Amino acid sequence: MSPFARYLTNKVFWYLLAFIAATALNFFLPRLVPGNPVDAIISQMAQGGGASGEALQRVYSTYIAEFGLDRTPLEQFGAYLRNLLRGNLGTSLGNYPASVNSLISSALPWTLALQLPTILLGWLLGNLLGALAAYKGGWVDRGAFLGALAFSSIPYYGLAILLLYGFAVALPWFPTGGAYSFAATPSLTWVFVLDAARHYVLPFSSLLLVVVGGQAIGMRSMAIYELGADYVAYERALGVREGHIVRGIFRNAVLPQITGLALSIGALAGGALITEIVFSYPGLGTVLFNAIRQNDYPVIQAVTLLVTVAVLVANFLVDLTYGLIDPRIRAAQSGGA
């Protein structure tokens, strides 16, 4: 087997294992809730007085059948997996009879639109800024470092709240929440796109700034480390052009930063979900929040599963890229997971 194939097999094995563990956690943890989750929901619905006895009975039998609560836990897990494989995430408890699939699919595009560009652009900008700070030194470095440290230490939701207050309330330049105006209906017209863009600015920038800050700090210390390395002094002594040296430093320092990207994706996903709540952005974070409030287990499980799968896939893609460009993996054999 070629070194790259071995590296890949190793990675695939670990990701599959992580996926199985997450699916099992996803299934078994909510079942630790004392008593039968369906009973709890039904009694809550009955207290709320929103549903008639007949409707409750219908909801009740739907869930007992769907969760297979009359069967053994292992059989239930099997049923859960079979449904997952068919792409059926079940029925929402909170928004009966809406299917979880429909709730998720209307929220997913907003979350993707928020997260994908922040990850890619934030990583790129952060690394450029970090490398610049390390290379220039002096006040550029001090300014960039303190700024990056401040932005990367402010929690996602903290920055979101500060931006929301500063640029939507104190200075009413942007809307205070949502992904588009109440009056608008999603369509591909200029009016709607502009409206959506205005709603996008604040949540997007709040996530971007945190990612840029975190990546810049990492890149700065990697680049300072490389700048102090012997090969740089040697190249300088030989009179190698500065541009060439900088390229070498950047290439060496950027490799660990690619791993750093993989590691920050999970945190970013979590942070972005909560940022959505701050801005009432209609993505998965808001769906999760509403589901938690209503003890809507099928929806909670669907969101956590989806976030897990997305993070695992993103991590895998980063690892794949890493394997393709790391000369050590290309040349030699694989390392640990």
Next chain:
Amino acid sequence: MLRALWRSGRFRVSVSLIALLVGVALVGPNLSDANPRFAVGGRYNPPSAGIWLGTDAIGNDVFVQLMHGLGTSLYIGLVAGTVATVIGVVVGTLSGYLGGFLDELLMGLTNVLITVPTIVILVLLSVALQNRSTLLLGVIIGVTSWPWTARAVRAQTSSLKVREHIDIARLSGAGTLRLIGLEILPYMASYVVMAFVLQLSNGVLNEAALSLLGLGPSQSISLGRMLQSALQGEALRVGAYWAILPQTVLLSLIAFSLLLLQSSLDEFFNPRLRRR
């Protein structure tokens, strides 16, 4: 060593900030016997002479709540940080020192837990545990965040264990636990302290994140719970900045000062990170 550390401006600033925050959290709630859950005014009364930071959505005194919330948040962070660091150090040293099958097993577990997003495990655990005390919440956060520490500690341990003084101790008949405790841990104490500092900040922030999702401590006032109720009460949209900005700033300040402390320690203990 402390005197040398004290020369670092970052270290001085961060330690003073942390001391101030802890001091306020310890003294604050005892300054007056005001009940943080007692309404002293109407919905979102602006700051005034008697009520320094105004009132929240249900008329509670924001300043009094803040004093109690700060302590709760720091306490949850401390529990989470301690739990995570202890598990991380135990798993990391055993895995790194003993090697073999145990190492494979523990590191497999660690890698799986690192890959699954923390927020997912946190949400699932918190949903399963309906009645969450501050202690329980700290433990939940701690048991989800140790893998980072474990992985780093293992790397340190396996590079330390080939040193000569370990062989000498082993030859003189020291047991595994004694060896790890006396010959390995002291050599990475600075590292463990730095990891602990990061875990503290992680714990405080995760509490707030969980609270914002509606999974905060069931009975106590924490900074996260205050943040959540202010957001749900539309404090920002009605312009009641006093009910939402103070806890946001405090949370950011806690995270910033801990990160600053960690970075100053890092520069002190890893001279290669300093410019030549």
